[in-house]
Amino acid sequence: MAAAVIWARLTESFWLNCQLFGLTLLFAIPLGLVVCFGSMSRFTPLRGAVKTFVWVIRGTPLMLQILVIYLGPGLLGFASPWPSGGSGRLIAAVVAFAINYACYFSEIYRGGIESVPKGQTEAGQVLGMTRSQIFFKVTLLQVVKRILPPMGNEIITLVKDTSLANIIANKDIIMMAKEYAAKGLIWPLFSTAVFFLIFVGALTLLFDRLEKRLEYFR
Structure with missing residues (x-):
């Protein structure tokens, strides 16, 4: 298979990431911020419930959360809330990621x-x-000035965590590269690093520039 075709397919798969x-x-x-306000609420039952929820989400693997959110309703005997096909898997992954990262962001906001x-x-x-x-x-x-560095770290981590969505058969760039590796082509696996490095590099430059523009808050 021509290298150009493989690159095109890897690029198309990276679009899912x-x-x-x-x-x-967009959602997290x-x-x-909503979760942060809940964890700082003066209403003790609400504060306790939100902090417990954040503890559970932060204390369990994101991969497990994706599986529970996507497969959980069906395993419990309910109708699946997700549309069929790839769109349903993508929506389920977005829900899982948004909940997970919202909990991490909430602690950064609170701090x-x-x-x-x-x-x-x-x-x-x-x-x-x-x-x-x-x-x-x-x-x-x-x-904003205080939370920008830790938020930047979490957002860069999110770029790499998007590959976990393939646990529910979202055909991201890692899954595509693994398919080629199974056919005896190893270079697509290493080439995926180029996509992630470029993306992370662009984000790093963006956050560096934002931090410099907020230096007057020192």
């Missing part, structure tokens, strides 16, 4: 919020600002 990456961030970033000196919040209250005004006008930009 990119879709999973983009959709996960705002969901993580960033709690790192802002409380004196600034108290100063805002003295000036008559509401809690939402204090958060968006005083706390938020400082939080």
